[in-house]
Amino acid sequence: MSKSIRSATAALAGLALVGGLVASTPVATAAGAADRGVPRGDTLFPAQGNAGYDVRHYGVVLGYDPATNHLDATTTIRSRAHRELRTFHLDLSGLTVDTVLVDGRAATFERSGHELVVSPAKPVRGGFTTTVGYSGTPSEHTDADGSTEGWVRTTDGAIALGEPVGAMTWLPSNNTPGDKATYTFRVTAPSTVQVAANGNLAKKIAHGTDTTWVWQARDPMSTYLATVAIGTFDVYRSSTTSITGRTIPIWSFADPSADLPQATRDGLKDVIRFEEKLFGPYPFTSAGMIVDNAHVGYALETQTRPFYPGGVGTSTLVHEVAHQWYGDSVTLRDWHDIWLAEGFATYAEWLWGARHGDQTPAEHFDDLYRTRPDNGLWDPAPRKFIDSEDLFGSAVYDRGAMTLQVLRERVGSHDFFRIIKAWAAAHRHGNASTRQLVALSERISGRELSPLFHTWLDVDEKPAGY
Ligand SMILES: [Zn+2]
Known part of the structure; x- marks a missing residue:
């Protein structure tokens, strides 16, 4: 996250202290919460995440209408339980959960705060797959410092910004940075808008008045770095060559109102080259940027494709690209x-x-x-x-x-x-x-x-x- 911009929002600090964020709860104490008996992952956000299982892959299928901000979604989560689990929880705030399947069988579930507590028909052990069907209008999330994250509405759509906990506003997930997974995003929206996400654009399928965009993030990613941006964008496709000789495809998306001149797009390649010499090979299979009119007051290092609000300053570009090594790859x-x-x-x-x-x-x-x-x-x-x-x-x-x-x-x-x-x-x-x-x-x-x-x-x- 870019400090220079973020600090502008620090003046708002204290406006909204979100419940349950106090850091002093030791992990061991948090483990005793409720009857789930599953220890949590993080000391600052002990209520987020679940250390009883490890997610391997999120298959995210979203249908989105920019006119109404309505989301119709199915997320399939392949996980591995560290021991037998009779119940487990995912982090999901807001929205309506319609169905939960575990290994294809209907599971019972309840909502408790931002937790979706799932009780499978029979306990899971080893590998298991959870499918959550959900819908509604996703919400923004206000952080303790007053800034906004989560599913952030823009003038022509929305962008998902997840640091530190906002992924739970649109993605049922093990929402803690220690549980990395690969992702596939299949996002269907009217063909009049474009869809960006993390990773590589695998395909675009037009059907009727809609288009489905399929993005694959093949390298492990923490939930806070996941993004989907839907709206009217100018799309720029190019590539650069890594110091390893590998071709790195670049997809950049810029709101037409944003300032993204050729010099800035070339600047991305210069910054990658500069940082590869100092930090080693660029760690991911693609690069790019998302410049959108979400006026949240910060830039964010969303994996492979950082988000910039409105325009892209050079030091912010250097900062967010450096995060691809430090923060995104090494998390x-x-x-x-x-x-x-x-x-x-x-x-x-x-x-x-x-x-x-x-x-x-x-x-x-x-x-x-x-x-x-x-x-x-x-x-x-x-x-x-x-x-x-x-x-x-x-x-x-x-x-x-x-x-x-x-x-x-x-x-x-x-x-x-x-x-x-x-x-x-x-x-x-x-x-x-x-x-x-x-x-x-x-x-x-x-x-x-x-x-x-x-x-x-x-x-x-x-x-x-x-
Ligand atoms: Zn940063």
């Missing part, structure tokens, strides 16, 4: 490690700026260190916030990037770039934690680095002596 397992996404993407902006005549990362660091006495940067520390309102606070971005600069100064540029490249390679398409980054950094550099990371990420005060 935090727990939201308290969000700095692994935002600190790296901010550092990528610093690297790009230095290459193009702006400040060096060391100068960025010095500026922030000298001129930011306010608590926003120092308390809470990047991994120590307890309110989801601080999930996108400046500590996560700026102190996160400062942590990387301190690491670079400690181990030297040579080892630093070996570390961040190895990090992208070692956890490609997976989930990872700060502890694993510390271990990797120590292994590559041969130095003890736990105190450095601890000081910069976990201590609620300005680190001394830098």
